[in-house]
Amino acid sequence: MRRNIVWLGVLLCVLLCGLLTGGQAARAQARPPAKTKTPHAAASKLARAQAASANENNGAAAPAELPVRNVVLYKGGVGYFEHMGRISGNEAVHIDFSSDQLNDVLGSLTVLDLNGGRITGIDYNSEAPFSRRLGMLGLPLGENTSLSKFLEALRGTRLEIRGGNSVITGRLLSVEPKTQVNDRTATEVDLATLVSDSGDVHTVEVTPAVQVRLADAETRGDVGQYLSLLASQHQQGLRRMTIATAGTGERELYVSYVSETPIWKTTYRIVLPTKPGDEPLLQGWAIVDNTTGEDWNNVELSLVAGAPQSFIQQLSQPYYARRSVVPLPQSVELTPQTHESAMTSGTGSLTGTVTDPAGAVVPGTSVRILDSNGQVVDTDTTDDRGKYELDGLSPGNYRVEFTKPGFQQLVENVTVGGGTQTLNAMLQVGSVAESVTVEAQAATDKVMATRNGVVGGIIGGAPPPAPMPALMDVMKNMAAAAKGASLGDLFEYKLKDQVTIHKNESALVPILQTHVQAEKVSLWNSSLGSERPLRALWLTNSSALTLDGGSFTVLEDNAFAGEGLTDPIKPNEKRLISYAADLGVRVNESVESQPQKVTHVRIARGVMFQTRELRQSTTYTLRDDDTTPRVVLIEHPLRAGWTLAKNAPQPAEKTSSVYRFRVELKPKQTKTLDVSEAEPQENIYQLSNLTDDQIEFFARDRDINPKIEAALRQIIEQKNVVAELAAQIASLNNRRQRIFTDQQRIRENLKALKGTAEERALIERYTQQLENQEDQLQNLQKQNAELQPKHDQARAELDKMIQELTLDETI
Numbered sequence: 001m002r003r004n005i006v007w008l009g010v011l012l013c014v015l016l017c018g019l020l021t022g023g024q025a026a027r028a029q030a031r032p033p034a035k036t037k038t039p040h041a042a043a044s045k046l047a048r049a050q051a052a053s054a055n056e057n058n059g060a061a062a063p064a065e066l067p068v069r070n071v072v073l074y075k076g077g078v079g080y081f082e083h084m085g086r087i088s089g090n091e092a093v094h095i096d097f098s099s100d101q102l103n104d105v106l107g108s109l110t111v112l113d114l115n116g117g118r119i120t121g122i123d124y125n126s127e128a129p130f131s132r133r134l135g136m137l138g139l140p141l142g143e144n145t146s147l148s149k150f151l152e153a154l155r156g157t158r159l160e161i162r163g164g165n166s167v168i169t170g171r172l173l174s175v176e177p178k179t180q181v182n183d184r185t186a187t188e189v190d191l192a193t194l195v196s197d198s199g200d201v202h203t204v205e206v207t208p209a210v211q212v213r214l215a216d217a218e219t220r221g222d223v224g225q226y227l228s229l230l231a232s233q234h235q236q237g238l239r240r241m242t243i244a245t246a247g248t249g250e251r252e253l254y255v256s257y258v259s260e261t262p263i264w265k266t267t268y269r270i271v272l273p274t275k276p277g278d279e280p281l282l283q284g285w286a287i288v289d290n291t292t293g294e295d296w297n298n299v300e301l302s303l304v305a306g307a308p309q310s311f312i313q314q315l316s317q318p319y320y321a322r323r324s325v326v327p328l329p330q331s332v333e334l335t336p337q338t339h340e341s342a343m344t345s346g347t348g349s350l351t352g353t354v355t356d357p358a359g360a361v362v363p364g365t366s367v368r369i370l371d372s373n374g375q376v377v378d379t380d381t382t383d384d385r386g387k388y389e390l391d392g393l394s395p396g397n398y399r400v401e402f403t404k405p406g407f408q409q410l411v412e413n414v415t416v417g418g419g420t421q422t423l424n425a426m427l428q429v430g431s432v433a434e435s436v437t438v439e440a441q442a443a444t445d446k447v448m449a450t451r452n453g454v455v456g457g458i459i460g461g462a463p464p465p466a467p468m469p470a471l472m473d474v475m476k477n478m479a480a481a482a483k484g485a486s487l488g489d490l491f492e493y494k495l496k497d498q499v500t501i502h503k504n505e506s507a508l509v510p511i512l513q514t515h516v517q518a519e520k521v522s523l524w525n526s527s528l529g530s531e532r533p534l535r536a537l538w539l540t541n542s543s544a545l546t547l548d549g550g551s552f553t554v555l556e557d558n559a560f561a562g563e564g565l566t567d568p569i570k571p572n573e574k575r576l577i578s579y580a581a582d583l584g585v586r587v588n589e590s591v592e593s594q595p596q597k598v599t600h601v602r603i604a605r606g607v608m609f610q611t612r613e614l615r616q617s618t619t620y621t622l623r624d625d626d627t628t629p630r631v632v633l634i635e636h637p638l639r640a641g642w643t644l645a646k647n648a649p650q651p652a653e654k655t656s657s658v659y660r661f662r663v664e665l666k667p668k669q670t671k672t673l674d675v676s677e678a679e680p681q682e683n684i685y686q687l688s689n690l691t692d693d694q695i696e697f698f699a700r701d702r703d704i705n706p707k708i709e710a711a712l713r714q715i716i717e718q719k720n721v722v723a724e725l726a727a728q729i730a731s732l733n734n735r736r737q738r739i740f741t742d743q744q745r746i747r748e749n750l751k752a753l754k755g756t757a758e759e760r761a762l763i764e765r766y767t768q769q770l771e772n773q774e775d776q777l778q779n780l781q782k783q784n785a786e787l788q789p790k791h792d793q794a795r796a797e798l799d800k801m802i803q804e805l806t807l808d809e810t811i
Contacts, residue, residue: 066093067084067297069084070302071301071302073301077261079258081258084252085252087117088251090246095255096240097241105241110255113247113253115247116247118246122244141226159192159213159214161211163209163210173193173194173201174193176190177189191203191205243255261289262289267553268282268283269553269555272554272556279517282512282514282543285508286510290504295503300495302495303509305490305549348392348421349391350423351388351420351421352387352422357428362382364404365404366403367380367388368401372517395417398413402427407429495511512547514542516540516543518538518540520538521538521630522534522535522632524587535581546569546571551565552566552579561579561580562579563579565577590620592616592618593614593616599678599810603805610682613680615676617675620663620672620674622672622673624666626667627667628667629666631665632662632663633652633661636659644659644675690712691716704809715802722791722794729791732787740777743770
């Protein structure tokens with residue numbers, strides 16, 4: 001076998017030499033070489049080299065180059081590419097793609113001649129199966145061949161075999177393997193049988209010393225095509241698209257398409273300052289990978305934080321249905337993790353009354369509340385009583401503006417905590433252009449300050465911060481290389497300058513440089529499975545840019561403090577991002593369930609609504625073991641059907657799945673947080689169906705109070721009166737019915753009597769009985785006539801009592 005391989009190599013070298021020296025006829029017969037599978041740019045260079053070679057032979061102009069000018073990368077894993085170049089006359093333009101790109105290009109290609117020309121056609125090379133292309137050759141050769149198979153495929157062709165000084169020329173008749181034994185070693189050789197033009201038959205042993213030459217130019221061309229097909233197996237990924245144009249003079253040609261690209265990634269750096277009054281610095285970077293195989297030289301690059309719908313359809317190949325691939329589930333790691341945004345911004349509210357100097361209310365006053373960034377949080381207009389109310393406020397500092405034509409504008413600076421707070425305002429008569437600023441503070445026993453650049457510290461007692469190094473000042477002066485713009489539901493980071501990213505290289509581009517508001521907190525959730533909370537930043541995106549989701553690194557005191565992940569954050573949105581474990585705080589949870597208890601009874605229109613509650617209390621015990629204060633956020637599960645009890649603390653914010661309670665801890669302090677919840681369940685009773693036993697049961701279990709019990713017992717007493725009268729009437733009716741039945745019997749007996757002497761006495765007795773029963777019926781009718789009005793009146797009184805009874809009692 002090794003010998004055959006060596007022989008095949010020698011023979012192929014000889015054949016290639018023959019192809020290179022075979023003359024003009026062989027070159028005319030040979031096919032053009034197959035396309036090369038190279039990276040995009042390398043393929044373009046190869047295509048241009050081949051085109052230049054062809055132009056030297058044919059005298060045609062070199063095809064125009066169409067470089068990439070604009071690239072837009074999307075989070076969905078696709079890129080939008082724009083090419084621009086100059087063409088002249090009826091010039092054709094070649095653009096090379098890989099087979100993987102072709103399907104996307106066919107579904108999105110746009111070609112425009114920008115100067116009055118027209119596009120006459122676009123074609124590209126299709127790719128038939130390799131076996132089918134081999135079948136189109138004149139040689140019966142497969143993809144894998146050997147020397148024996150190769151010679152066998154040449155049967156009937158003219159060969160020239162040279163061995164030593166002898167030369168044999170003829171047509172190949174057959175190739176037969178033969179086993180030779182030398183020194184007990186068996187080897188296989190091929191015996192080629194040739195028939196010369198004179199009819200002589202020659203058998204030649206094909207050895208390494210023998211040279212075989214293809215004498216026919218046509219055969220040499222077929223062999224050349226076969227070798228080219230073999231080479232194309234290593235180059236089969238290249239697809240050339242030719243754009244034919246028609247026009248006069250020089251023109252601009254525009255080509256755009258969508259192609260699959262690596263997803264660009266976002267990573268952030270959050271630098272926490274140590275100088276009081278400074279805000280944390282947020283620096284964003286984008287990681288861009290150029291794997292298209294073509295250099296991006298001075299291109300306009302945009303990065304879109306969004307994923308428009310995109311898919312691949314096999315437009316260039318036969319289309320088959322595919323089954324979905326469902327991956328095996330993977331275990332979820334505790335860290336890093338993202339935290340959902342709040343459904344409500346806060347639970348604080350601000351209310352009050354607006355009056356003039358005389359004390360009269362001022363309706364129609366416009367009230368606006370703005371946060372520390374000057375962003376309007378909520379607005380309201382005072383009603384006829386001069387009242388206003390602003391809801392959904394997070395704890396923090398605000399500015400409240402009161403504006404009314406004919407009065408001076410009043411500005412109040414206020415600090416809002418949790419719960420409802422009152423801020424009354426008195427407007428002075430004057431022009432709206434005049435403004436009065438009043439320093440005010442809503443009821444609160446703590447003042448929020450800035451410590452280490454993060455809102456939430458307590459004024460006083462803190463050591464003086466260390467001076468900020470020059471590194472922070474240098475980072476402040478850095479400018480982002482991109483500017484942001486909204487694109488509907490998407491968001492674009494467009495680089496300000498043109499960039500160059502070579503093929504198969506990546507770039508780290510700064511896209512964001514801004515200061516943000518952030519409060520340093522400790523975040524605890526029972527799902528963590530640990531008593532230690534997470535160190536987190538309660539970050540407010542105070543910039544005008546959308547922060548794309550990605551990883552982030554936190555630097556504090558010029559040292560690495562941790563890293564984590566974040567989801568996209570819209571402007572002015574507040575979001576928790578965690579980055580480390582807080583080893584200075586411990587949190588324990590204790591849950592206690594209580595039995596159901598009736599808490600509310602409401603009676604209206606003859607129906608009693610009894611509200612029961614299933615109550616549960618959760619106690620969180622927090623301990624700060626560190627020497628610095630902590631702001632701890634406790635995430636308590638939000639369960640369907642359950643509500644916070646009236647005595648429960650109000651959460652700082654609420655998401656779709658948790659309440660977030662804020663607890664401030666001093667160094668070495670232990671605090672508890674009691675969260676009571678209730679699940680209401682309502683039972684409905686018809687008052688007309690209540691019984692004494694039920695009332696006794698309600699009273700014994702304290703499901704009703706004495707007031708409700710007394711009202712229900714009055715109804716039961718009236719029900720008993722109605723029932724007694726109804727029973728008497730029913731008894732009279734039963735007696736009447738029995739008399740009617742007996743009279744019927746007597747009348748039937750009278751019909752059977754014939755009037756004999758013996759029967760006349762019986763007739764007289766039956767007649768007397770009928771007379772007596774008639775007297776009884778008359779008496780019963782009289783009694784019924786007396787009882788029925790009493791019953792109707794009692795029933796009416798009962799219905800009135802039931803309908804008019806209205807109670808609303810909290811038990």
